[in-house]
Amino acid sequence: MITLYGVHRSRALRCIWALEEMGLAYRLVPVMQAFRLADPAAPDAPFNTRSADFLALNPAGSIPVLEEDGVVLAESLAINLFLAQRHGGPIGAADPAEAARIAQWTLFAATEIEPRSHAILMNRVQLPPDQRSEAKVVDAIAALRRPFAVLEQVLAQGHPVGGRFTVADIALAETVRYAQPAPEAFEGAPHLKAWLAACQARPAYRTILARRDAEPAL
């Protein structure tokens, strides 16, 4: 049995998306981010990223964590690579060259996209208004210009790997999504916008977004 620790309103969403696309049975154990709780150590606090039992699974104290047949794994994108390798199917790699390309775009998402797009999400949406910095948004948009131009060129030809939707699309779509609160970052990138809309229109994604919206926000 696959167990995923996390909540939909977190980077666990990308793993839930992969699990749903693969049609795998899994158990989702809710683990709340500690920073969303007034007192994560309170006796009545929900299971959270500072709970001792969770830190035993992931000393980094972050969600998601996957557990399957004794394998305990943190890092959302590593989890998706593992799931794709172990359970295969069309969203995984057909051969070692595809596996390498999936790794390439997953690392591109983690290094070139996510730090910048996450800064946009934080400073346009998630931080309390008095802590937001529009200067950080401007810097992030500028830093995304080149990687977005790369994606625009690649996605004009179709999916990044194998001409079909794979876990590379999930890694890229879920990190590019964080930049959506800055529509100006997508100017001059019609293929990137169309590809993202198509990814987000997939039935599995619609399903998990509905579940995310139904999840208590705290």
Ligand SMILES: N[C@@H](CCC(=O)N[C@@H](CS)C(=O)NCC(=O)O)C(=O)O
């Ligand atoms: N690089 C990690 C980042 C994980 C991460 O930062 N998760 C956040 C939620 S999206 C978290 O668990 N924060 C908990 C905390 O700071 O207490 C991954 O992709 O899994």
